[in-house]
Amino acid sequence: MSAAAEPHWVHARKEPTALARFFDNKAVLVIACLFPAVGLLTVFLTYPLGLGVFLAFTDTTIGRRGVWVGLENFQYLASDPIFWGAVFYSVFYTAVATVLKFALGLWLALLLNQHTPFKSLIRAIVLLPWITPTVLTAIAFWWIYDPQFSIISWVFVEALGWRTENFNFLGSEWPARFSLIAANVWRGIPFVAISLLAGLQTISPSLYEAALLDGATPWQRFRYITVPMLLPILAIVMTFSIIFTFTDFQLVYAITRGGPVNSTHILATLAFQRGIPGGQLGEGAAIAVAMIPFLVAATLFSYFALARRKWQQGEGND
Amino acid sequence: MASVAFRDVRKSFGSTHVLHGVSVEIPDGEFVVLVGPSGCGKSTLLRMLAGLENITGGEILIGGRVVNQVPPKDRDIAMVFQNYALYPHMTVRDNMAFSMKLAQAPKDVMEREVLRAARILGLEALLDRFPRQLSGGQRQRVAMGRAIVRNPQVFLFDEPLSNLDAKLRVHMRSEMKELHQRLRTTTVYVTHDQIEAMTMADTIVVMEHGHVRQAGPPLELYDRPANLFVAGFIGSPAMNLVEGAVTPDGFRCADGTLLPLPRHARPTPGTAVYGIRPEHFRLDPHGMPARVQVVEPMGSETQVVLRIGEVPVTGVFRERIAARPGDLLPVSPDLRLVHLFNKETGERIAPAMEETHA
Structure with missing residues (x-):
């Protein structure tokens, strides 16, 4: 024990400087940490939202400060068939596109969850539609749906000879509506597929093995294991997907601009159309505000109907 | 109840050979423990018996029937997994009744069988709970209950106690041994813990690198280890x-x-x-x-x-x-x-x- 005679090395404790003490103060820290978030939210979220809601109750036009008109904008919209057309198409567009996105996305996720060669490469490719800028997607689909140069028409007319004339994708109401939904589905599938794939990978393989030993068929394993285990993630992904689809603007505006004859206007494009090119800022804002109840309803539905499952909660919830 | 036999069983994943011809005969009603260090192939052997891994070579027999090509659900076995693999979205009752539900058993039969198993394991009060609301030992018992409900010919256990704390492990050990003495169902139990093997087994099979090093009653392995590996593996502190x-x-x-x-x-x-x-x-x-x-x-x-x-x-x-x-x-x-x-x-x-x- 010769070391006992030597003095122990002691870590030198420096007295904190005044600046260090200032930043160690809890109140200062709380304010310093909260400021950026609160500032950003105020400037970029609360202010535009508040301004939009305020404008909806005025008759502001571009270049003229409006006056408070109460519910007049909404009363006008209630009797406007184009507005109701946009409400109908917004709901229809969201509903059909969401159902298709989830059906195809879940199917794709289940496929990608299998052990396939080049798995990571395929997953990367699947993400492509999602990372393409929306306007590029829109222009591509614009060409695909072009009355003269559509590749689909070319395949059916020139290559296969099944038709004698080109498709008229965007020229009449219903074909235009479904064409837009197809473009939205193509763009939206990767998000759903990759999110659900992440969800699938959290399911323990031993659950499937236990079910296999319990005698479950593949369909029963999907029905009794995959679906219930995936529901919470499904709910969140669905909420996001509904919100993104309902508030979609770029695809619709870039491909059809709401035409033909306003048949493909959704609320976001109609609000823009009335507010900016039309100059009626107050009316445009009122259309945008009219989207809020739909979005709240969609969110509450997914949240309460799907996400709050008893078994996910911890102990003490009998 | 049934005997189990492995005859020159081989397994390879690609070019990696995991099991090099394992032969073990397990008489009806016996409690057999497969023990060895990690990577010795004991779990793979169990999973092959369950039908979760295919068999590269050799034969596996349950009750005298070759089951190489028999799908897992028709092998009449029940398995308890290391992580229990309880269905988290089902109550204890539904977890235990799941196999019968899939087989479309009548409601009253289901309820009777679940209650029988729950009574054996002391789970009556917990039937309406979800797995998350149970302690580790209770989950372990539910996993066993799920196996008992099926009245299998063979019980398979894959390191069932390794997620429990030391004290509970000792308790569950004697509980499982007592259960086996009551039910007398052929049991194949995998563990890396030689103390579990010594205390529970009728027969211990010591494995290393995909070979059986020695098989026999616990005390015989203890008293007359056939080779250096068994000598060093069985007994604590080691020889x-x-x-x-x-x-x-x-x-x-x-x-x-x-x-x-x-x-x-x-x-x-x-x-x-x-x-x-x-x-x-x-x-x-x-x-x-x-x-x-x-x-x-x-x-x-x-x-x-x-x-x-x-x-x-x-x-x-x-x-x-x-x-x-x-x-x-x-x-x-x-x-x-x-x-x-x-x-x-x-x-x-x-x-x-x-x-x-x-």
């Missing part, structure tokens, strides 16, 4: 294994220390290994002087790390040892219980050691 040569004077270690041998031990060519279990040393005023390194009192016994010459050995004594590190403690091995192994082959040197056991 002392010392390299050296068998000479007419005794066992000469590499550093020249001489250890006593039984009279009938005959010199053998090549390097040998001298094996003596820690509890087979005894305090002996006429024994070899051993220098005490570390004393670990356990209460019921005392574990002492000793050095005989330059050879480190561990001894376990029923007596309380007052010696301090550095002291000399005279000890001698029980000559009837000395083992000799061939260093090269690892095999027990049998002819030289026809000792009798108490």
Whole structure:
């Protein structure tokens, strides 16, 4: 024990400087940490939202400060068939596109969850539609749906000879509506597929093995294991997907601009159309505000109907 | 209930060979423990028996029927997984009834069977809880309940106790053994813990690198390990294994220390290994002087790390040892219980050691 005679090395404790003490103060820290978030939210979220809601109750036009008109904008919209057309198409567009996105996305996720060669490469490719800028997607689909140069028409007319004339994708109401939904589905599938794939990978393989030993068929394993285990993630992904689809603007505006004859206007494009090119800022804002109840309803539905499952909660919830 | 047989079972994943011809016969109603270090292939063997892994070569029989091509659900087995694999979105009752629900059993039969299993395991009060609301030991019991409900011919356990804390593990160990004595269902149990194997098994199968090293009743493996691997694996603290040569004077270690041998031990060519279990040393005023390194009192016994010459050995004594590190403690091995192994082959040197056991 010769070391006992030597003095122990002691870590030198420096007295904190005044600046260090200032930043160690809890109140200062709380304010310093909260400021950026609160500032950003105020400037970029609360202010535009508040301004939009305020404008909806005025008759502001571009270049003229409006006056408070109460519910007049909404009363006008209630009797406007184009507005109701946009409400109908917004709901229809969201509903059909969401159902298709989830059906195809879940199917794709289940496929990608299998052990396939080049798995990571395929997953990367699947993400492509999602990372393409929306306007590029829109222009591509614009060409695909072009009355003269559509590749689909070319395949059916020139290559296969099944038709004698080109498709008229965007020229009449219903074909235009479904064409837009197809473009939205193509763009939206990767998000759903990759999110659900992440969800699938959290399911323990031993659950499937236990079910296999319990005698479950593949369909029963999907029905009794995959679906219930995936529901919470499904709910969140669905909420996001509904919100993104309902508030979609770029695809619709870039491909059809709401035409033909306003048949493909959704609320976001109609609000823009009335507010900016039309100059009626107050009316445009009122259309945008009219989207809020739909979005709240969609969110509450997914949240309460799907996400709050008893078994996910911890102990003490009998 | 049924017997189980592995006949020259092989398994490879691609070019990696995991099992190299395993043959084990398990009589009806027996509790067999497959034990070995991780990566020895014991879990793979169990999963092959369950039908979760396909069989590369050889045959697996359940109740005399070759099941190589039989799908898992038709093998009439039930398995308890290491992580229990309880369905988290189902109550305890639904978890246990799931297999019957899939088989479209009548409601009253389902309820009766679930209650029977719940009563065996003391789960009656927990039937409406979700797995998340249960403790580790309760989840373990639910997993067993799910197996019992099915009335299988064979129970399979894949390291079922390794997620429990030490005290609960000891408790569940005796509970499972007691359960097996009551149900008498053939059981194949995989563990890496030799104490679980010793305490629970009718037959232990020791595996290493995809080979069966020895199979037999626990005490036979303990008393007559067939090779160095089993000698070192079974027993805690592990058997002392010392390299050296068998000479007419005794066992000469590499550093020249001489250890006593039984009279009938005959010199053998090549390097040998001298094996003596820690509890087979005894305090002996006429024994070899051993220098005490570390004393670990356990209460019921005392574990002492000793050095005989330059050879480190561990001894376990029923007596309380007052010696301090550095002291000399005279000890001698029980000559009837000395083992000799061939260093090269690892095999027990049998002819030289026809000792009798108490």
